[in-house]
Amino acid sequence: MSTPLRTTAAADWHALGTSVRLVVTDPALLDSCNLLLARHLAEVDTACSRFRTDSELSALDDAAGRPVRVSPLLAEALSVALHAAEATDGAVDPTVGSALETIGYDRDFTLVREDDRPVRLTVRRAPGWRRLNLDRETGTVTVPPGVRLDLGATAKAWAADRAAKTLARAADCGVLVSLGGDTAVAGEPPAGGWQIRVQDITGRVEETPAQGSYTTVGLHSGGLATSGTTARTWRRGGHALHHIIDPRTCLPVRTPWRTVTVAAETCADANAASTAALVKGAGAERWLTRQGLPARLVSQEGLIVTTPGWPTNPGARGTARPAPTGGIAA
Template sequence: MTATAEPIASTRFRALGTTAELMVTDPDRLLAATDLLRAELRAVDETCSRFRDDSEIAALHRRAGSPVRVSPLLAEALQVALRAACATDGLVDPTVGQAVCDVGYDRDFAAIARDLAAPVRPAGEAPGWWRITADWPRREVVVPHGVRLDLGATAKAWAADRASVLVARRLGCGVLIGLGGDIAVAGPAPARGWQVAVGDDHAAVDPRRDPVIALASGGLATSSTVCRTWRRAGRTVHHIVDPRTGDMPGSCWRTVTVAAGTCADANAASTAAVVLGDQAPAWLAERRLPARLVALDGHVVRVAGWPDPDEEASA
C-alpha cells in the first residue's frame, strides 16, 4: 500500500499470522490508533484462531454436538462467516476446516513445512455451512460432531472492518487498516482517497510497477494462489480450498482483487472467484462487484467498472 502526499502517519506489525498495516489521517492519533488495533486483533486471535488450543473456537470444537453459549465476538465472527457462505452459495464455507488441515495448513503458516512428503488426500465435500445451528439472541451455537470450522476466509477481513470503524469512531480521524491482502477504510478519507497498490503479494507491492487505485470507503480484498504455497509430494498447494471437493480449485487465476461495501464482502467474493475459476468474471459482473483478475499467464481481466490501466495509473 502507499499513502497520499497528505500528512498521513503509518505503522505496521505482525498479527494474525500476517502483516497488519495502519494508516491515519492525523499523525497525532497514530499511537492511540495502534493501541486500539493491537487490542482488537489480540481479541480476535484469542477468539477465532484454529491454531490455539486456548481459543474460544477450539473450545467450541471440544463441545461438538452440544449447545455452547459463545461470546459476542465469536457470535459476530460466525454470523459473518455464515452470511458469506449463503451469499456465495457455499463457495466460501467455514466447515472446510478439516479439508484445510488435510492439505497441510494445520498450523500457523510460518510453521508449515514447505515440502512435505505425504501426498494430499482431499477430505471430500465440506460438511456444509447449513449444519451449523444457532440461537443468535441467546448466542448458543451447535457445531455437529465431525465438523471443524475454519474462519480464515472471512475473519481477517471482518477484523479489518471492525477495527477501522472502531478507530475512526474513537479518534475522529480517517483510517486505513490492512491485514494481509484485506483492506478496510473508515472515517474521512484523504482528498484523493487512499492510494492502494494492488499486486500478487501485499508485502511486495510497488506503486512504481503495480496498479494503484483510490479507495474512499468500504473494503478491498485480494486472494492469491501464488503467495501462501507449499509442496505436498511434489505438488504445489495453497490455502484456498474448494468446499465442493476438499481439494485445490482448478488452476485459473493467480490473483483476484475485489472492491465491495465491506472488506468481509470483498474477501468472500475474491475467494469465491478463485474457486469458480473461469466462471468468476461473469459471477462478479452479475453482482456488480468491481474486480481485477490476473490469470496464471499474467493476462488481466477487469469487470464491473474496475479502472482500466490509464485510470489506475492516475488514481
C-alpha cells in the same frame, strides 16, 4: 479556495499470522490508535484462531454437537462467515477446517513449510455451512460432531472492517487498516482517497515488474481484498498445495485465476467475493458483474480481466468508491 492536503502516518507490524498496516490521517493519534488495534486483534485471535488450543473456536471441536455459548465477538465472526457462505452459494464455506488440516495447514503458516509429513489427498465434499446453527438470541452455536471450522476466509477481513470503524469513531480521523492485504477504510479519507497499489505478484513494491502487473486505486470508503493461489503455497509429498480450498472437493482449488481483487461496501464482502471467484473459476468475472462488484482478475498466464467499475488503466491511478449496492464507482 483550496483545501490543504491531509498528512498521514503509518505503522507496520504482524498479528494473526499476517502483516498489519495501520494508516491514520492525524499523525498525533497514530500511537493510541495502534494500541487500540493491537488490543482488538488480540481479542479476535483469542476468539477465532484455529491454531490456538485455548481459543473459543477450538473449544467448539470438543462440543460433540452440543450447543455452546460463545462470546458476542465470535458470534459476530461466525455470522459474517455464514453470510459469506450464503452470498457465494457455498463457494466460501467455514466447514473446511478438517480439509485444511489434512493438507498440512494445521498451524501458523510460518511453520507449515517446515513440516515434511506426508499428506493423503482424498476428494470429498465439505460438511456444509448449512449444518451449523448460530442462535444470535441465545448466543449459542451448534457444530455437528466431527466438523471443524475455519474462519480464515472471512475473519481477517471482518476484523479489518471492525477495527477501521472503531478507530475512526474513537479518533475522529480517517483510518486505513490492512490485514494481509485485506483493506478496510473508515472516516474522512485523504484528498484523492486512500491510494492502494494492487498487484498480482507477491513481493515488495520495488521488486514488482512495472508492466501490467499492478494498478493503483483511490479507495474512499468500504473495503478492498485480494485472494490468490500463489502467496501461501507449500509442497508436501510431491504435491503443490495452497490455502484456498474448494468445498466441493476439500482440495486446494484448481482455478484459471492467479489473483482476484474486489472492491465492495465492506472488506468482508470483498474478501468473500474474491475467494469465491477463485473457487468458481471460469466465468467468475460474469458472476462478479452480476453481483455489481468491480473486480480485477489475473489469469495464470498473466491476462488481466476487469469487471464494470474497475479503473481500466493498469499502472495508472483510478478511483474506487464503494456504492450503496456494494460496488465502486470509477
